[in-house]
Amino acid sequence: LISVMSDQILNIPELENDGIVFAKQGFNIIGTANTRDKGVNEMSGALKRRFNFETVEPVRDVSLEKEIIIREAQDLAKTGHIDQPVDINAAELLAVTYHELREGITEEGTKLEKPNAVMSTAEAVSVYYQTMSSAWYYGDGKTDLGELTQNLLGAVCKENKDDLEKLKSYFRIAVKEKSARKGGIWTEYLDTAKYLK
Structure with a gap:
């Protein structure tokens, strides 16, 4: 994901035209996680730097x-x-x-x-x-x-x-x-x- 997010290019050798797919205008990646769950693998610092984080608090009303x-x-x-x-x-x-x-x-x-x-x-x-x-x-x-x-x-x-x-x-x-x-x-x-x- 790091190269996809940084360069907005995905290399797929099986495709024609050198196997390169370019992101279109408005390209975004949205990921979600629970704050209590660590998941299988901790996210690397390099990957974290490429995301904006928004914490959604529980409904209080x-x-x-x-x-x-x-x-x-x-x-x-x-x-x-x-x-x-x-x-x-x-x-x-x-x-x-x-x-x-x-x-x-x-x-x-x-x-x-x-x-x-x-x-x-x-x-x-x-x-x-x-x-x-x-x-x-x-x-x-x-x-x-x-x-x-x-x-x-x-x-x-x-x-x-x-x-x-x-x-x-x-x-x-x-x-x-x-x-x-x-x-x-x-x-x-x-x-x-x-x-x-």
């Missing part, structure tokens, strides 16, 4: 995160031919869960242990869409909070099993508190803690 989950889940459902509306209450519950676990504090001010997992909005969308797909293909078309919790468990604990205790603690502290204060969907959510094994 719960209502915006909920809207992103809803919008992306609707787009994925349309692409997957899943004719099912998004459960807005479940999307909000998931946005609050991700926000509080990521920040390490509840909206009520209770401190939490942050999981080591990358608690990104993209992960939240994936968890919601998995739940939606399961409801469409295997359920009655309604969001199953037990399924949501199991998908959340998979996302949070896929890289570090120590995060299971942090997720259980979230249910024991934050979800229990919200269940007592708000009831409704939070009480149903609290009941799904049995899946955290």
